[in-house]
Amino acid sequence: TQSTGSSGINAEYGVQRAGEMMGLPYKPVANFAQTVFIRGSLPTLKALAACQLHHPECLEEMTRQAWLGLYSRDIDITDSDNVRSFAAAAGVPDPEGLFELSKGDEARQQLIDNTTEALDSKCFGAPWYTVEHPVTGRREKFFGHDRVEMLGWVIGKEYKGHNPPQE
DSSP: OOOOHHHHHHHHHHHHHHHHHHTOOOOOOTTHIIIIIIIOOHHHHHHHHHHHHHOGGGHHHHHHHHHHHHHTTOOOTTSHHHHHHHHHHTTOSOHHHHHHHHTSHHHHHHHHHHHHHHHHTTOOSSSEEEEEOTTTOOEEEEESGGGHHHHHHHHTOOOOOSSOOOO
């Protein structure tokens, strides 16, 4: 891996540890700084925004597929064929149609809205969660994997860990 400065090294190591903790395969990104900080992920983020709008039931799995593409297979997540494959693997009924929607104003605006919401809520890292409290209706914010159990408590769901035993 090329030198990415201390924040890049910490980010890459954090991704590796998160993958190990959740039982996800991890393959170091060949050029982490170029891939994450220069090339970025805009086409994938727009496709995820389109998925959020049109196939919200597929959003979690499409996000997982993009993560696996980048951090398990070290593939270019900005490549249009790869974005389509994430959608297909997530069960999106028409991956090509979703990709076309991702290039439009509606998906662009959803991504802007998501980013604005994160900034307005003082988001400062990943993972960042915002949930609606089921009793008060208030938006509750959580930062970090170590807060997932607390998040579950707030919304009334038991958290059984990253890899719960299969029943």
